[in-house]
Amino acid sequence: MSKLLEIQSEIAKLQKQASEIRTKEFAQTVVDIKAKMQAFGITIKDLQTTLPGRKSKKLAAVESSEKKTKTKKEKSPASTKVAAKYRGPNGEEWTGRGLTPKWLKLHIDAGKMKEDFAINPSQEPYNP
Secondary structure (H helix, E strand, C coil), X not given: CHHHHHHHHHHHHHXXXXXXXXXXXXXXXXXXXXXXXHHXXXXXXXXXXXXXXXXXXXXXXXXXXXXXXXXHHHCCHHHCCCCCCEECCCCCEECCCCCCCHHHHHHHHCCCCHHHHECCCCCCCCCC
């Protein structure tokens, strides 16, 4: 039982210490934030939003200018066209990426091999 009382006493001391540290760090954090707000011209209105996901006009302007400076090399991989590697009997195509399409899965289940539907790159030029 004395062990429990010792631990509880230690917890109370640590909680008091934590509270004092939090108070000191809070004050310094507020000073830091105010300094940054002044340096960047940020107002309380800039920090407030009426709906989640809405941006202040300043932030939207900064993001808009960043979008304009993007080069073509920075495009996401999702926007890049990939040549088809497999073609079905009805003209269906698949790049070989992602899940196997239903048309190919049906043929594989029927006993054919995926390679049976491979497009020979030497026979067909790639047209993006």
